[in-house]
Amino acid sequence: MDDTFMQQFINAGQTTVSSLLLAHFHELGITNDEFLVYLELKSFYDAGNHFPDMATIAQRLRLSSTQVYQIIHRMIQKKILTIDTTQDKQGRSQDQYDFALMYRKLATYLSQQNRQVVEQKSSDQRQALFEQIETEFGRPLSPIEYETIAAWLDQDHYQADVIGLALREAVLNQAYSLKYMDRILLSWERKHLTTKQQIQREQEKRQQRQPSSGAAAQSSTEDIPQIPMYNWAEPNDDDKQ
Template structure:
């Protein structure tokens, strides 16, 4: 036991912000990318600025190519960059830089503060991501996360409106963000910005779809139902 405690202490610890653990998906980071980030932080805290992908793959139990792919995704989605730094010995070396990720988290914190003053807690951003993943029955891809973030931050769709569009998509068995986007665009063209406005519009449209009055049990001007028999029936 004493030997284990000694090895445990010597291995050191990696410090990770809880805010990142709470909101990594909302800035476009997947769970696999988070695991790579944790490995990177581990090596960087130990002084290795550009950790070896083979070693990280061994710790994660993955193929090296998967690690390379995830690193490329994190760079292309502006979660990190590779910069050149000067070491204590005066030598220049490449290093992973996570300032872009910190900026995204900072922007998210500011947006969340603004939304908290305007919207109820039940309309939290994270609830949108969680509900879509639950209904789709799978994790969201980085591109899908980026699309949802754009709905919230650029298009300024309210979370309740996105959740209502999700409900419409599920009822139509269309598990696609493109389908949801078409619904949201149609509501935007009609200047419907809240779930209550959408509901009122649906109620206003319902009388148009109501069946016409019937005469003698048959729809006005319609053709009566005729039973169909098989010719082979006796």
Template sequence: MHYNDFRKLGFTTLSNGLIAYYPQLKISDAELILIIQLEAFAQRGENFPTNEQIAANTNLSTGEVASITQQLIDQNYLSIDQLTDKQGRIGNFYNLDALYQRLDDFLSTNVMIKSHQDQTEKVSDSLDNNPLNTLARQFEIEFGRYLSPIEREEISAWLNVDHYNPEIIKLALREAVLSQAYSLKYVDRILLNWQRHNLKTVAQVQKFLQRNR
């Protein structure tokens, strides 16, 4: 059997925002594992898996699954709601809507770029004032994966060796994402190009981009 054979088992879609920022939402690793399992079951059409089913897919015991489920309910991240099927039968289902609403609220307040008419407002992460960590988180959510230590070192060099403005690095990241180029090498080429044009402020970069759209 090869990887492509196992692909037939399917895939589970999970928000990159949740992967990158669950610690800021005070969600533990074990709670994230449970959320992933609930998503996996739901996306296969099983909306109320038993504790035994979940435990069989994890290193958790059924008791731990029950305890963690209750923790998520107590934190208002998870609820058990009822639905009626086409035959009129009433059943339960796990509802994660509250979790994703909290995630949306966090991202819109701390992370995401907000546009107001022709102006762009950058919202910094108020929970972490370290520019390296803030930038690393931004890259992780856009790339949909964790950065390697070497990649973090490269971002650190942009800040401490090249002395790029963190906001300009974020603009370069946005340009890379718009081009669907999810690599630091591409971002570095953008930064070098702006440096060659002697663009040192966010306003200068934005004016340059508007001229070259």
């Protein structure tokens, strides 16, 4: 490459396009021709010309001025382009192309997509939780039990992984009932333990506070049944039924 070309390349400037827009302009209802017109208008805008001549755009795209006018008209109808009128420092009116509506449509689309992903993930977690409880209980859940678990998620706003920890505690205590799990969840709630990480840290602290047992202590208690380490609730024997 010679110096002349490099100087021309630099002087021509750069047109920046969001990769998000490039990836999703079809989802916004923008055709290829409309996107090409957007790129041309954007290149002029970046160079400081906010309202380039339509004939210039047509020449660069190898289209007629009428075709470019029709494309711009469609973009205005689709609410992805507006023509705004402003006044300069001398009070003279001047027009400019504005793509703010298109960017808002892109933001709305991406927000909806993200929300759908979150909702799908939540639905998958809910179904996995139902299946996990049924597996540990060794039986299908009743309709009332489904409603109870749904209420934990939707009304009490317990996280699915927190309910999973409560299930683990119930299984360790051989108490296969939602009533037992509910008492565990309420116990954690009273302690302001609302996330899996908080509960696990509290369990680790609880374990560290337990006195270490030497060989003598072990031999003196070897006939005592082992109690699960994380016995957060103290349900009645009826809860284990």
